[in-house]
Amino acid sequence: IxxxxxxxxxxxxxxxxxxxxxxxxxxxxxxxxxxxxxxxxxxxxxxxxxxxxxxxxxxxxxxxxxxxxxxxxxxxxxxxxxxxxxxxxxxxLHLERTAVSDAAGPRLAACARLEYLNLVGTRIGDAGIAALAGLPAIDAIYLWQSQASEAGIAALRTALPEAVIDSGPMLEPSTAPPPKRKRRKQQ
Structure with a gap:
């Protein structure tokens, strides 16, 4: 084969x-x-x-x-x-937990055969990921704990509809009041 x-x-x-x-x-x-x-x-x-x-x-x-x-x-x-x-x-290409930032975007965008890109825990933000929108072969980009905003990630998903753009869980802020603490009895 x-x-x-x-x-x-x-x-x-x-x-x-x-x-x-x-x-x-x-x-x-x-x-x-x-x-x-x-x-x-x-x-x-x-x-x-x-x-x-x-x-x-x-x-x-x-x-x-x-x-x-x-x-x-x-x-x-x-x-x-x-x-x-x-x-x-x-x-x-795995770049997770490195110091790469928005300046890396154009350099990454020049990698024409790139199918998989891991940017978890980096400083790349919206400007950097916008440069990735032209990657012709990309199948998956991982962006957990990066500096990319929800709006920037949504724009990337629109630009690359066939690719998996994984930003990890997006937790909504809680509106519930904090739980009441029980006081300890003094002995």
Whole structure:
């Protein structure tokens, strides 16, 4: 059975084995996604100390091989995301619990193959998510605990009606009076 990723990997050179070994030694989990090993899942979320911009720059020699990238909980910031432009096969991106903000929006919008984007617990707001409205392949965007407003999320849902835009539970403020506390008897 030939998968979509196998078809996508045709013509992509295999990643440098020495570089992959060095990345693993740094604490990154690098897993082949295709039979020929050309497309990779690079999970940086467990590396200690957390992955930062220099580490992301070190991925440049295998940028064409990266299909799934997990930067969740890393020290990545908006400016570091310029490295994504060199990843033509990037399909899934985890940025949850990072310092990315609205400035990341245009950099993310340039990822034409992006299908999955996790922005949970980031500082991205309405301006940043508005830039995501043009993502041609997006299937799911996760925005829990971000700075995006209900109105901004609604606008994104309108712009991307086929995509799942998950903002987590929206709790309505309670109008009930606070419960009465029972006084303790003094002994």
């Amino acid at each position: 030939t998968t979509e990723l196998d078809r996508l990997s045709a013509g992509v050179p295999a990643p440098d084995a020495t570089l992959v070994r060095d990345l693993r030694a740094r604490g990154l989990v690098v897993t082949p996604l295709t039979r020929n090993g050309a497309l990779l899942d690079v999970d940086c979320s467990h590396a200690q100390p957390p992955v930062g911009g220099t580490d992301l720059a070190n991925l440049a020699p295998i940028a064409a091989n990266i299909c799934w990238l997990d930067l969740g909980g890393s020290a990545i910031a908006d400016g570091d995301l310029t490295a994504l432009a060199a990843m033509p096969h990037l399909n899934r």
